[in-house]
Amino acid sequence: MARVGLTPERLTRAGAELADEVGFDKVTLSALAGRFDVKVASLYSHLKNSQDLKTKIALLALEELADQGAAALAGRAGKDALTAFANVYRTYARKHPGRYAATQLRLDPETAAVSAGGRHAQMMRAILRGYDLTEPDQTNAVRLLGSVFHGYVSLEMGGGFSHSAPDTQETWLRILDALDALLRNWPTP
Template identity: 40%
Template sequence: MQRPPLSPRSVIATAADLADAHGLTEVTLSAVARVLDVRTPSLYGHVRDLAALRDGVTILALGELADRAGEAIAGRSGREALRALCDAHRDYARAHPGRWESLQRRAGDAVVRSDEAARSSRGLGAVLRGYGIDESDRVHATRLVGSFLNGFLHLEHVGSFAHSAPPADDSWALLIDRLHGLLAHWHTKDTK
């Protein structure tokens, strides 16, 4: 059987699969070359270096997550949209732990400028607009939601919730409700 030709897409997809199976730290040019049954120098025609390879995995993950989140929040607003967005992230992190891990690293300029990053950002922006949060405050609200998602999903992934009651699912639902309350009252001033 003839091997399909290498392309940037096939190299990055292989790296993403490798990350899901073994963790992002195991994604190296030589590991990807072994999976593809080629010599490492053959990859340099498709990815510049290890940083570009890992950025490619991040861009792939952002695009996949943007698609899932967009489908999940379509036609929803408020608490329903927030829960759908959060569930889409959680489901993705569980299904693709290495790709999710790639989203937890400092990204290069190619990631930041990518269409996939913009699409991913638009999904959360749509949810926050549904709460009436001013554009000037959206960066803060985005950081709040991102901190919740990244913190909870990381702790869940490493098993931090496995040894105590209640189940993580109970906390997940409760914390999304609390996050909804905070976002719904974003502009309420504390007079104390």
């Protein structure tokens, strides 16, 4: 019985790669076991169950995304920061579609609390320091940014934009222009 050296971490990483290759929803313990030439039952020494694997992949992806976001934000402000951060989201989703899909997994509250989700919100707030927004508009703007980033990336990945004229890169840049303009001139009715 050769020991392969499975750990939750290695399984999570391999699961993330698998997700990028076949889609997050098609990540299965069978396929993962196959990657390590190991029987499925062996995975249960390291993972609670299939859901546990998916949760761990989601946490990994949230962390990677937050790390890359933080790196992009370093030394930038204003529109520069907005653009750099937004591009991290879009680029990550294109490069790691399975992991990106994992970030949308619904986490139970305790898990969400220890996830990198909070860092994401904090970084969006940091971006907004370059604009002149106070509460509660700042929170509203954070939610708008989250909606646009996620919505755009998700529709683009799903092929929702594929069939018409301006290419998606062009649209993306114009949308970032528009968001910047909006944040500089947030309506206060």
